[in-house]
Amino acid sequence: MSKNRHEAVGLTDEQALGILETMLLARKLDERMWLLNRSGKIPFVISCQGQEAAQVGAAFALDRENDYVLPYYRDLGVVLAFGMTVKDLMLSAFAKAEDPNSGGKQMPSHFSQKKNRIVTGSSPVTTQVPHAVGIALAGRLDNKQLATFVTFGEGSSNQGDFHEGINFAAVHKLPVIFMCENNKYAISVPYEQQVACEHISDRAHGYGMPGVTVDGNDPLEVYKVVKEARERAGRGEGPTLIETISYRLTPHSSDDDDRSYRGQEEVAEAKKNDPLVKYTEYLKEVGLLDDNREKAIIDEIAKIVNEATEYAEHAPYAEPEEALRHVYAE
Numbered sequence: 450m451s452k453n454r455h456e457a458v459g460l461t462d463e464q465a466l467g468i469l470e471t472m473l474l475a476r477k478l479d480e481r482m483w484l485l486n487r488s489g490k491i492p493f494v495i496s497c498q499g500q501e502a503a504q505v506g507a508a509f510a511l512d513r514e515n516d517y518v519l520p521y522y523r524d525l526g527v528v529l530a531f532g533m534t535v536k537d538l539m540l541s542a543f544a545k546a547e548d549p550n551s552g553g554k555q556m557p558s559h560f561s562q563k564k565n566r567i568v569t570g571s572s573p574v575t576t577q578v579p580h581a582v583g584i585a586l587a588g589r590l591d592n593k594q595l596a597t598f599v600t601f602g603e604g605s606s607n608q609g610d611f612h613e614g615i616n617f618a619a620v621h622k623l624p625v626i627f628m629c630e631n632n633k634y635a636i637s638v639p640y641e642q643q644v645a646c647e648h649i650s651d652r653a654h655g656y657g658m659p660g661v662t663v664d665g666n667d668p669l670e671v672y673k674v675v676k677e678a679r680e681r682a683g684r685g686e687g688p689t690l691i692e693t694i695s696y697r698l699t700p701h702s703s704d705d706d707d708r709s710y711r712g713q714e715e716v717a718e719a720k721k722n723d724p725l726v727k728y729t730e731y732l733k734e735v736g737l738l739d740d741n742r743e744k745a746i747i748d749e750i751a752k753i754v755n756e757a758t759e760y761a762e763h764a765p766y767a768e769p770e771e772a773l774r775h776v777y778a779e
Contacts, residue, residue, distance in 0.1 A: 475504070
């Protein structure tokens with residue numbers, strides 16, 4: 450990476466470091482959740498590892514005071530950048546009463562927080578896409594200067610919800626940023642067996658909107674294209690389809706054995722492009738980070754993750770009758 454690329458895309462030194470801190474927070478939280486799952490303490494993990502640069506780079510390019518995000522299940526980086534705390538996410542992982550997402554009802558990674566405009570998703574994939582379009586339309590009808598940002602995997606982009614949502618947004622020039630996090634695998638199915646075109650972004654042309662594919666391991670590149678898409682949306686020029694290319698460094702979820710469909714040498718090779726390593730190197734290159742500062746950040750994150758784990762593990766579960774709340778009319 451050449452020097453001071455973050456300034457070239459409009460980021461301050463502080464924001465450039467903030468991106469690293471949020472990426473590290475997502476990674477360390479994710480790693481802790483895997484350990485808790487493997488020790489039998491939490492039931493399920495679906496990982497963000499390898500996709501943090503795309504998630505955090507994008508979130509930093511949005512208006513985090515006004516925009517709505519409709520994340521998909523891997524988006525720890527997005528929701529942390531939008532104001533969810535490690536404690537919030539740990540309460541969800543442990544399915545405790547205080548879990549702000551659902552009071553311990555939903556599986557982990559069904560993110561939801563009204564105060565931070567994080568809109569809940571459902572277990573069937575891609576349903577968040579038409580919802581993002583609907584919120585953008587509602588914002589326009591209310592004369593609000595907001596955009597919506599929605600993410601999904603490349604496997605999701607083959608679902609009807611994607612095509613219906615993106616078509617409606619394009620026809621009505623709605624302020625929606627569609628971001629496909631292409632991590633090469635739809636669970637066990639490799640990209641070339643899911644999609645016949647070279648890039649997911651090629652589909653944008655058929656709907657009459659700009660489409661761009663970027664290196665999802667480079668948060669500055671993602672920041673730049675999402676910022677441009679946000680500016681287009683703000684000018685009333687309609688939606689953009691962005692595809693970020695990265696690699697899923699873990700199995701699909703804690704219930705998956707990825708050795709059955711991909712070689713471990715392929716995963717080891719992908720780890721050489723770990724976005725955290727690459728971005729840390731860049732910040733050291735431009736003099737924003739040294740080993741002492743890096744250690745201080747990692748130590749502080751470890752403290753946050755430890756405290757959140759301790760709190761969530763000992764927090765009370767919901768009362769049994771809570772299971773019926775928000776299910777039937779009261």
